[in-house]
Amino acid sequence: MLTRRRLIRGAAVLAMARSFATADSVQAGGAPIAAASRVRPRDSGWPSASDWEGLRERAEGQLIALQSPLDACRADPNGDACRALFKELKNPYFIGDSPSLTQTCGWVDAWTAQPSVYAVAAQKTAQHR
Numbered sequence: 001m002l003t004r005r006r007l008i009r010g011a012a013v014l015a016m017a018r019s020f021a022t023a024d025s026v027q028a029g030g031a032p033i034a035a036a037s038r039v040r041p042r043d044s045g046w047p048s049a050s051d052w053e054g055l056r057e058r059a060e061g062q063l064i065a066l067q068s069p070l071d072a073c074r075a076d077p078n079g080d081a082c083r084a085l086f087k088e089l090k091n092p093y094f095i096g097d098s099p100s101l102t103q104t105c106g107w108v109d110a111w112t113a114q115p116s117v118y119a120v121a122a123q124k125t126a127q128h129r
Contacts, residue, residue, distance in 0.1 A: 040114070040117075041117055052118065055118075055120075059120045059122070060123075060124075062120050062121045062122060062123060063118055063119075063120055064099075064118065064119055064120075064121050065117065065118055066099055066100040066115050066116060066117060066118060066119055067100060068100050068101075068115050069085050069098060069100065069101060070085070072085055073085060073086075089101075099115070099116070099119040099121075100115035100116070100119075101115070
């Protein structure tokens with residue numbers, strides 16, 4: 001007989017099992033399960049320059065390269081540009097309007113926020129695809 005307690009326990013075990021799945025895991029049919037991660041410029045799956053140019057054309061020139069505003073602080077932590085940036089970071093509209101900023105950087109040493117390398121500054125709904 002299936003009790004509520006057994007159902008909850010089974011759901012918890014299933015959720016835990018999924019969280020321990022690795023890139024080396026195999027699905028029931030024998031196909032490997034892909035790890036969930038973003039491809040970064042240093043990775044082998046990163047698109048070529050011609051792939052990016054093709055996307056730029058499909059987005060009608062609205063593909064923009066992003067650079068983190070925090071680079072100013074990495075280069076010169078005590079500089080004027082870094083001080084000005086931290087004044088702006090108190091403004092939630094500044095954060096929200098910058099595609100390379102995130103509103104949360106997580107817990108200390110939990111993860112490193114990395115902006116995307118490119119973004120599409122869409123002007124029409126057709127560019128959202």
